[in-house]
Amino acid sequence: MFASGYGSNLEAIYTAISSHTLRGVELVLVISNNSNSRALAFAKERHITAKHISLLKFGNDEEIFQKELLKILADMRIDLIVLAGYMKKMPNGVVEKYLGKIINVHPALLPEFGGSGMYGLNVHQTVLRSGKRISGATVHIVEGEYDSGKIILQEICPVFENDTPEILSDRVKEIEHRILPKAIQIVVDRI
Numbered sequence: 749m750f751a752s753g754y755g756s757n758l759e760a761i762y763t764a765i766s767s768h769t770l771r772g773v774e775l776v777l778v779i780s781n782n783s784n785s786r787a788l789a790f791a792k793e794r795h796i797t798a799k800h801i802s803l804l805k806f807g808n809d810e811e812i813f814q815k816e817l818l819k820i821l822a823d824m825r826i827d828l829i830v831l832a833g834y835m836k837k838m839p840n841g842v843v844e845k846y847l848g849k850i851i852n853v854h855p856a857l858l859p860e861f862g863g864s865g866m867y868g869l870n871v872h873q874t875v876l877r878s879g880k881r882i883s884g885a886t887v888h889i890v891e892g893e894y895d896s897g898k899i900i901l902q903e904i905c906p907v908f909e910n911d912t913p914e915i916l917s918d919r920v921k922e923i924e925h926r927i928l929p930k931a932i933q934i935v936v937d938r939i
Contacts, residue, residue: 749761749779749832751780752782753785753786753833754785754787755778755787757853757928758778759790779799779801780799780800780801781801817839818845821846828935829846829851831850832853832924838850849935849939850889850890851890851932853927854887855885856871857882859896861878862895866894869917872916876907883920884903885924
């Protein structure tokens, strides 16, 4: 699992595994580009291997960064990578090695509200400015471009006139917490 921030999707997955709602899955590794990530603390508290890996740690050398990621993933025998609030683009070599086995939860409906810069409150601001009356969350396969892979699951929610990006974010996050474990189960059952 890769996460950059608070880790609420990590918590949802952990809960789904613990309650046996998500079957055949073991959460063995959490990686964050943010050393202060709540996701890393959550993992450590539960004795899950937690690693801070960022491009900055490798002097912005993308090749060394990618090699280190691939080594960690191989050493931990990772079969499926879940991006849950991970704010960085996956290196091409990782995407190629795990093609079809990397999924991402996106806080909006794809393909309309995806692409570079469409993350966090930015995406919710864009949805609100668009005047659309629905938003939602999407879980998709990660390919080379931002938010371009095959959609696994989507769920919609209403957008109300008095919504702020923060209010809409909270509503969408509830959807993310429901559909991400379901999407993981779909992919795990396939592989």
